[in-house]
Amino acid sequence: MRRIHIDKIQDGQILAKPVVDDFSNVILNTGFVLSRAWTDRLKLRKVEFIFVDDEAASPSAAPATAVSHEEKVKLAAEVSAAVTQQFSRVMNDEIMQVLAEAAKRYRLRKRLSGPA
Amino acid sequence: MTQQPSQPTAPDKFKRVVDRIVGLPTLPSILENMNKLISNPRTSAKDVGRLISNDPTITAKILRVVNSSFYGFSNRISTISHAVAILGFNTIRSVVLSSTIFDTFGKVRPALPGYDRREFWKHSIAVGACSKVIAGKLGQSAKLEEYFISGLMHDIGKIIIDQYLAKEFEQILESVQANDCLMLEAERQVLGGVDHADIGGMLMERWGISPGLTAVIRYHHKPDLAGQFAQEAAVVHLADIVVRAMGIGSGGDRKIPAVHPAAWETLGFGMKDLDSIIEYTDKEMENAMVFMEFIK
Numbered sequence: 001m002r003r004i005h006i007d008k009i010q011d012g013q014i015l016a017k018p019v020v021d022d023f024s025n026v027i028l029n030t031g032f033v034l035s036r037a038w039t040d041r042l043k044l045r046k047v048e049f050i051f052v053d054d055e056a057a058s059p060s061a062a063p064a065t066a067v068s069h070e071e072k073v074k075l076a077a078e079v080s081a082a083v084t085q086q087f088s089r090v091m092n093d094e095i096m097q098v099l100a101e102a103a104k105r106y107r108l109r110k111r112l113s114g115p116a
Numbered sequence: 117m118t119q120q121p122s123q124p125t126a127p128d129k130f131k132r133v134v135d136r137i138v139g140l141p142t143l144p145s146i147l148e149n150m151n152k153l154i155s156n157p158r159t160s161a162k163d164v165g166r167l168i169s170n171d172p173t174i175t176a177k178i179l180r181v182v183n184s185s186f187y188g189f190s191n192r193i194s195t196i197s198h199a200v201a202i203l204g205f206n207t208i209r210s211v212v213l214s215s216t217i218f219d220t221f222g223k224v225r226p227a228l229p230g231y232d233r234r235e236f237w238k239h240s241i242a243v244g245a246c247s248k249v250i251a252g253k254l255g256q257s258a259k260l261e262e263y264f265i266s267g268l269m270h271d272i273g274k275i276i277i278d279q280y281l282a283k284e285f286e287q288i289l290e291s292v293q294a295n296d297c298l299m300l301e302a303e304r305q306v307l308g309g310v311d312h313a314d315i316g317g318m319l320m321e322r323w324g325i326s327p328g329l330t331a332v333i334r335y336h337h338k339p340d341l342a343g344q345f346a347q348e349a350a351v352v353h354l355a356d357i358v359v360r361a362m363g364i365g366s367g368g369d370r371k372i373p374a375v376h377p378a379a380w381e382t383l384g385f386g387m388k389d390l391d392s393i394i395e396y397t398d399k400e401m402e403n404a405m406v407f408m409e410f411i412k
Contacts, residue, residue: 021192037402041185086360090374098387099375103361106394 003051009039011113017051067112079107133310134318137280143323144216146171147209151324154205164208165197177215177410178208184406210261213325214268218410221275230289231368234411236274239365241407244268245400246355249393254351254383263351266332268407270352271367273316273333277303292369299369300337313337340378350379358393364401 001016011034019028019042027045028038034052042050067075083104090096149167153159169175175196182199183192193199200208224233247267248260256263278285284306291302303311317334331345332352342349353376359365360372385393 082363083361086370086372089371093374095375095380095387096372099358099361099390102390102394103363105391106361106398107363110398 001051001053003049006039006043006048006050009034009050009052011035014053015050016053019047019050021045072112075111076104076108079104079111083107130310130314130318133281133307133315137276137315140276140280140319140322141220144220146174147213147216147323150209150212154209159205161200162197164200164205165195168196168200168208168212173219174212174215177218178211180409181211181215181406184403186403186406188403207261210265214265214407215410217269217272218407221272221279222411224411228286228289230293231278232366233278234408235366236271236368237365237411238408239359239367240268240271241404242359242362242364242397242401243270243352243355244407245404246359246393246397247352249396249400250351250355250383252396253385253389253393254347262329263348264404266329266348266352267355269316269329270333270336270356271312271316272319273312273314274299274368276315276319277307277312281307289368296370298371298373299367300373302369311337337373339376339382346378346382350376350382353379354383354393355397358390358397362394362397 013034015028015034021027027042027047083100084091087096087100087103091100146167150164153164153167168178178196178199179193181187182189182203187203189202193202199211203211222237224237227233244264244267247263251257251260251263277288287306288299288302291297291305292299295302300311300313313334313336317330320330320333328345328348331342332348335342335345335349336352336356339346339349339353356367357372357375360367
């Protein structure tokens with residue numbers, strides 16, 4: 001665990017201590033996976049420093065570009081298999097076919113950017 | 117000749133199941149009193165604030181939610197009266213309803229094989245978030261909170277089966293595992309044609325919850341039967357399926373049902389809308405996760 005400035009947060013880092021506001025309300029709890037959107041919100045709340053967990057770094061702490069082509073192909077195959085299995089009874093339905101493809105895109109994006 | 121016993125009719129079967137649910141919680145008194153207060157046109161925000169403030173647990177939950185990113189107010193709301201004045205009676209009633217639901221049913225017991233109760237709540241919250249997104253696309257901006265609550269509570273019948281028909285619930289989970297079927301199908305098989313939507317609708321009726329919310333809960337798998345609440349039921353029906361597709365939480369099964377053609381027609385969406393519903397649900401879910409704090 002280490003204390004870092006809000007500007008040094010990377011996507012996917014995990015909060016090691018709750019972030020509280022001036023009224024002791026918990027804004028974010030321990031274990032929260034940080035993202036740029038949340039960093040911006042914390043800045044608006046005048047939060048300057050937070051504690052992050054180094055050892056339990058989320059996979060998304062690594063930039064998305066670090067995922068190799070082979071890894072992406074493997075992930076895409078896993079996501080596709082899971083969605084195909086889930087939709088196996090409804091794939092003759094046109095709406096569900098479109099939804100299955102949208103679900104594959106969404107799930108792959110989530111897998112590439114961090115834990116679902 | 118021996119006379120054969122007559123086969124029980126569907127209402128008989130339903131009554132038999134319901135009769136076995138002993139000790140079903142009554143409507144939390146705060147909701148009952150609030151409904152009475154709100155129906156009086158002379159009621160003020162202070163009156164409602166005073167009623168809610170009598171319950172410190174609900175008060176703390178409401179203040180937590182209204183000060184979270186779910187509502188996104190820039191200034192802190194420190195009193196219930198202030199919250200009522202800003203959010204309005206109907207929204208505050210929705211917030212009180214959700215808080216009491218978590219208070220009454222949000223105690224998470226250890227996971228059963230194939231069923232994680234935290235994942236159940238995550239699914240429910242996500243369906244609330246997605247219902248809100250879909251309602252927004254339909255231009256229902258004045259009723260977004262009601263849609264959120266409808267989505268949040270759509271599977272409340274599963275909690276009733278889980279907590280009050282524990283043996284049958286285990287049989288249902290076993291059937292889901294063995295047959296890789298929908299939970300709904302396993303429930304009907306084990307409970308003699310009755311499912312969680314019927315049971316959830318029954319609870320809402322007993323509690324005197326609004327006919328709209330009751331209809332959504334009862335018909336979220338049969339949106340074509342929701343009558344004047346067809347749109348509301350269609351929204352939650354689609355949200356349930358979209359959230360399953362997104363893989364957020366779990367309703368207890370691994371399969372997905374098809375979108376009912378009548379619901380799709382009611383909503384009037386095109387295929388391209390599915391991507392944006394998914395995208396906005398993902399964003400809305402970040403805000404709605406504040407409700408996971410209420411799961412004990």
